[in-house]
Amino acid sequence: MENLEKSYIIEIGLKENLFDAFGNEILNSIKELGFDNFEKVFVYDVYNVYGDVSLQLVRQITKNILLDHVAHNAKIYKYNNKKDEKMPCVEVWYKKQVTDPVAMTAIKAIKDLGIKNDVKIRCGKKYVFSGNNIKKDMIRQISEKILANTLIHDYIIKGI
Amino acid sequence: MARAEIIEICTGDDEKLLEISKKGLLSLTLDEMKRIQKYFLKIGRNPTDLELEMIAQTWSEHCFHKLFKSKIEFTEVNGQTAKPVTHIIPSMFSMIRQVTENLKKNWCVSVFKDNAGIINFDDTNCVCFKVETHNHPSALEPYGGAGTGIGGVIRDILGAGLGAKPILNTDVFCFGPLDFPHENLDPGIFHPKRLFKGVVSGVRDYGNRMGIPTANGAILFDPGYLYNILVYCGTVGIMPQWAVEKKVEPGHLIVVIGGKTGRDGIHGATFSSASLEKDIPTSVVQIGNPIIEKKVLDALMIARDRKLYSAITDCGAGGLSSAVGELAQHCGAEVHLENVPLKYQDLKPWEIWVSESQERMVLAVPSEKFDQLKKVLEDEDVEYACIGKFTSTKKIKIYHQNDIVGELDLRWLFQKTELPVQKAYYEERKMADIIPENINVEEVLLQLLADPVIASKEIVVRQYDHEVQSHTIVKPFSGIDGKGPSDAVVIAPVYGSYRGIVVACGINPWYGKVDPYLMAGCCIDEAMRNIVACGGDPEKTAVLDNFCWGKCDDPVELGKLVKCVQGCRDFALAYKVPFISGKDSLNNFYTKEDGSIVSIPGTLLISAISVIDDVRETTSSDLKESGNHIYILGETRRHLGGSRLLNLLNFEAGQCPVPEPELTLKIMKNLHRAIKQGLVKSCHDCSEGGMAVAISEMMIGSGYGTEIYLENVAERTDEPVVLLFSESQGRFIVEVDQAHIDKFEKIFKNLPCRRIGRVTPDFRLKIFYKGKNLLEIDGELMKKTWCGVLSW
Amino acid sequence: MVKVLILRTGGTNCDLETEWACKLAGAKPSRIHISRITEGKVKLLDFDVLIIPGGFSYGDDLGAGKVLANELILKAKDEITLFREKKRPIIGICNGFQVLVKAGLLPFKDQYVASLVWNDSGRFEDRWVYLRVEQSISPFFKNLPEIIRFPVAHAEGKFVVKNDRVLKKIENNSQIVLRYVNAAGEIADYPYNPNGSIAGIAGICDEKGLIVGMMPHPERALLKIHEPDWHRNETDDVFSFGYQFFKNVIEYCS
Incomplete structure (x- = not known):
């Protein structure tokens, strides 16, 4: 990814008390694939913010644009491909050549805030899995058969 | 800065010519390459890459429908003759056209020439209807492929006449069985369930965001669609009668509006007619942006009513090359590619010219109207650029930063040429007139109700906003709890008026497996039945044909298609329904790892539209x-x-x-x-x-x-x-x-x-x-x- | 004549039928792009009613209604504040409701204590629902029977609150205008409650009752023939419940 050292990740997830419809749907699809050992899937929107940004700016963008204070929790961290994850998970990002409408809207919303910096954004999804005896190859299969299309997506498995 | 490359073809032998076509993914035949060679020998130079790309795109099966225009040597064996009989068919397209010409319905306003078929609606308005397929992209990326499929057919309606307002989307999908065992799946394809969810989501998210009700369609399941799914998307629009005719004149500005141009969908026009193969570049599929298209729609409706442009067409397959080429066909054009708004700067001129980036339209604008048009586009937050002007030279001249990167004679480019004669063969299938014995009718009826082809599609239909615009009078589901299936949708598209349209479809590939000729009749019958059951008028019904077929250079597959087209002609004449628009998607087949070829069951979709006086009489x-x-x-x-x-x-x-x-x-x-x-x-x-x-x-x-x-x-x-x-x-x-x-x-x-x-x-x-x-x-x-x- | 401003932007898509609804109800509606207001070319205060109609403003790409809500509070805050101080109605339907909540106009001014999130089904759904007209402080729901029907068509319509105290306060203030119920008028589960909203809440108003937001679409229920089963009910009535709602809003202003 571009500008790794100045690149941040914003991770937005539903608050625990809210029903995660998408996580539930994906869990069902995983079971249809035959993996009964998965117990729960947590889904996060992830935004890779880079270009002319500081941590303060990323916080401002998160607070004012991406975060719904009633429904969401947010985490901000510097992007690191090797970042230790506690649980097995996979990130799915559009390949660079694919035009992402959500990122375009995010840029508009950032400009609306009066931010003049040349901020760049890529949007992705992160899926965190819990269950027994989860193997990397299972997540690879789930990624290719359910979550990502390698024609337009890159996926990165972590935490396992 | 990137420039055009010169491709040496004037000195090439047959082998070299074919290699150029293959290497450039141009899908041009040897005969076509020779024609090109001859043209450039005559003008004394070699073509640029852009010129070759433009020729390949213009002559592609997707844009030119060569097979439907070709003469066919058709050999038939049937019960009556027992001996093979061969005769020459002038072309399949002419068979379809013949129906409309013979029926002479005076309410048919514009058929088979514009982006969509146009019929009269009331004293001041016309309605237009177009159905397209987006099969290959949807198989590769179901969400993006189906979304851009519906996005594309909506643009057809925006580009019909001087632009119509979309009032209805239709969709018909064919998938493999949803319960197909994962372990038996060929590794090169997605599971039907994934394709099903992806395609439905793609159509849902694009159609809903456009604010167009998606309210009629069908979903079929058959193992024959495991390797190649079918995704039909249709749109109906309404337009004032004065806006039916386009007019391009020398001096009019060429204005492109909407999305920016990137490396998207390059070679889409040539790719869509090729079989699904491995190693597909990312650029052939895209994720659509319906909000850009919605803004284009909003702006166009204002600009059209203020008469700020005199012609319009969509950028579909072949991109600007096809759109500008089509508009300039009878006059000429001069284009400056450096003015095209780009997503990123490193595009080569030919890539800009044939890119199929979504959500773009091309307008012909009288120069004195340009300032007013600019104002409307800016007010509606729609990107635009003037990229050149129409001329009277009968030539298209393309510049990139003062370099000429292409110059072609449009008369030559669009000239009708003798197409090679195709061979087709058909042998009637004889089926024994027996039925299984000892059937438990109670059990069988319940099994039929549980047949995915018959069962309720409510879980899909409710995901579509089928009543946005508040025109939908008979909805896809009616009855108590909204569980009863409707045969057709009824729309009253003018606020305050009860006049309406009824839209339905007919499709049944299983009859086609037995007899493609009768299948055509049954599809027409079914589409009309659905129309009439709901209250539609059989004497004011028009139909559209969409053929999806397998490997058509196989005379047996082509033979079935010929029979199906004959069926369309004969039965449409008999039911007295004119065809107003149609499209074919050929070569829906898959080459397995062992080299064997799987074609889809030949599939005909008949879409029907009927105008009624009063939607309350349904x-x-x-x-x-x-x-x-x-x-x-x-x-x-x-x-x-x-x-x-x-x-x-x-x-x-x-x-x-x-x-x-x-x-x-x-x-x-x-x-x-x-x-x-x-x-x-x-x-x-x-x-x-x-x-x-x-x-x-x-x-x-x-x-x-x-x-x-x-x-x-x-x-x-x-x-x-x-x-x-x-x-x-x-x-x-x-x-x-x-x-x-x-x-x-x-x-x-x-x-x-x-x-x-x-x-x-x-x-x-x-x-x-x-x-x-x-x-x-x-x-x-x-x-x-x-x-x-x-x-x- | 009552002047209604129907606010639109890229992705708004129920503005035309809302315009028609206002005309039927006897008002003079104008569909205005938000940029005309932020540029100062159109003055919000020249209008008697503001309606934010349904659609997918900016694609709902960052959460339904969020980007338009931000634009409103960042670029038109003073005008909105004045409009509300002058006790002029603000109506948000579907996406408009989402905008009002995310702009901090509902349920209480500048307090972000409620939201509209993804349906429990995880899907966009279009279906007709039974709604109970609650005894609320809003004047726009009179002359309607206790149980009415409108269609819903949304993906993010599940009403949630920050905590129980917020729900109590909305209830105690009589700020709930519509609840999802079954045909008998009782709070019920899916599909009667189409999205999993807390306490079946389908629409609310602010503390004065003049800012109203609802997920269901009254502008799609103007005529009897808009109802999904109208062939079953023979009647001479032309209009359905949505028409009465718009009439109530317009009559309040005249």
Whole structure:
């Protein structure tokens, strides 16, 4: 990814008390694939913010644009491909050549805030899995058969 | 800065020419390459990469429909002749056109020439309809492919005449079985369930965001679509009558509006006609941006009504090359590619020219109107650029930063040429007229209600906003709890007016496996049945054809297509319905790792549109009141070939339904009259699963039961299995109350109209045969079965 | 004549039928792009009613209604504040409701204590629902029977609150205008409650009752023939419940 050292990740997830419809749907699809050992899937929107940004700016963008204070929790961290994850998970990002409408809207919303910096954004999804005896190859299969299309997506498995 | 490359072709031999075509992914044949060589030898230079790309795009199967325009040497073996008979067919396209020309319907305004077929609606408006396919991209990336599919056909409507306002989307999908075992799946393809969810989501998210109701369609499942799915997307639009004609004049500015241009979908036009293969570049699929297209729509409606442009077309396959080329065809154009708004800067000129980036339209703008147009576009936040002007040179001249990167003679480029003669072969398939014995009709009916082809599609349909714009008067589901399936959708597109359109479709590839000629007749019959059952007027109905076929350089596959096209011609003439638009998607086949080839079952979609005076003179399919009488209209014959019953039992036999246009048309005209006069309480056509399924569906939407006396269904009583599940065409189940039966029966005097039972208060289906209780099923069980098949 | 401003932007898509609804109800509606207001070319205060109609403003790409809500409070805050101080009605339907909540106009001014999130089904759904007209402080729901029907068509319509105290306060203030119920008028589960909203809440108003937001679409229920089962109910009535709602809003202003 571009500008790794100045690149941040914003991770937005539903608050625990809210029903995660998408996580539930994906869990069902995983079971249809035959993996009964998965117990729960947590889904996060992830935004890779880079270009002319500081941590303060990323916080401002998160607070004012991406975060719904009633429904969401947010985490901000510097992007690191090797970042230790506690649980097995996979990130799915559009390949660079694919035009992402959500990122375009995010840029508009950032400009609306009066931010003049040349901020760049890529949007992705992160899926965190819990269950027994989860193997990397299972997540690879789930990624290719359910979550990502390698024609337009890159996926990165972590935490396992 | 990137420039055009010169491609040395003037000195090349056959081998070299073919290599150039192959290396450049141009899909040009040797004959075509030789024509190009000859042209450039004559003007004394070699072509640029951009010129070759433009020629390849213009002559591509996708843009030029070579196969449908080709002469065909057709050899046929059938029962009557026993010996093969060969004759020459001028072209399949001319067969279809012939129908419309012969029928001379004065309400057909513009057919087979614009982006969509246009018919009259009321004193001031026309409606237009177009159906497209987006099969290959949807197989590779179901969400993006289906989304850009619907986005593309919406642009066809925005580019019809001077632009129509979209008022309805339709969609028809064909998938492999959703329960196909994962472990048996070829590693190169997605599982049908993933394709199903992706395609539905793609159409949903694009259509809903555009604010266009998606309210008619069908979903089919068959192992024949495991490797190649079909995704048909249609759009209906409404436009003022004055906006039907486009006019391009020298001096008009070429203005591109909407999305920016990137490396998206390059070679889409040539790729879409090639078979699915491995190693596909990312650029062939895209994720659409419906909000850009919505803004384009908003701005265009304002600019059109202020008459700020004189012609418009969409950027579809072939991108700017195709759009500008088409508009400039009869005059000429000068284009400056550096003015095209780009997503990123490193595009080569030819890439800009043929890129298929989404959400773009091209306008011809009189120069004195440009400032006003700019204002509208800026107000609506739509990106635009003037990229050149139309000329009178009959040439297209393309510049990139002062370099000429292409110059072609448009007369040569669009010249009609002798196309190679295609060979087709067809041998009639003989099926034994036997049916399986010892069928438990109760069990089989429940199994049919659970057949994914027949079962409720509510879980999909509710994901579409089918009533945005507040025009939808008969919705996809009606009856109590919104569980009863509608045969068609009814739209009243002008606020404050009751005038409306009825839209429906007909599709059945299983008949085609037995007899593609009869399949065409059945599809036309079904589309019209659906229209009429809802209240549509059979005499003011127009149809669209969309052929999806397998490997067409195989004479046997092409032979089936020829038969199907002949069927379209003969039956459309017999039903007196004109074709107003059509499209073909060929080469839907897959090469497996072992080299074997799997073609889809030849599939014809007939979409139908009918204009009615008053949307209140319609009916729905749910039974209305206990005690009312139930009639069957039409003849029930021994038509089980290709039926859902025999598909279910895996039994290959039987006669495929033979439509009876003369009789059916009479029934339809009279049924239309009866509905208009308010004599009909509910009406549903008999299609997949026959009469038994039709009556079940009418019950499910009502909570009432029925008592049916099967021996009354046909004049010559047949076996109950035939009466219940035959898929004879031209049949309707009609509910009439006691007060109106005399009037109703009088209308159908001398026509097959038989009273077969009554609506009962308890929610049970009871069928008697010659005094014996043949079948009895609890309505709740039927409803649960029919509603519970498709899951998300 | 009552002047209604129907606010639109890229992705708004129920503005035309809302315009028609206002005309039927006897008002003079104008569909205005938000940029005309932020540029100062159109003055919000020249209008008597503000309606934010349904659609997918900016694609709902960052959460339904969020980007338009931000634009409103960042670029038109003063005008909105004045509009509300002058006790002029603000109506948000579907996406408009989402905008009002995310702009901090509902349920209480500048307090972000409620939201509209993804349906429990995880899907966009279009279906007709039974709604119970609650005894609320809003004047726009009179002359309606206790149980009415409108369609819903949304993906993010599940009403949630920050905590129980917020729900109590909305209830105690009589700020709930519509609840999802079954045909008998009782709070019920899916599909009667189409999205999993807490306490079946389908629409709310602010503390004065003049800012109203609801997920269901009254502009799609103007005529009897808009109802999904109108063939079952023979009647001479032309209009359905949505028409009465718009009439109530317009009559309040005149």
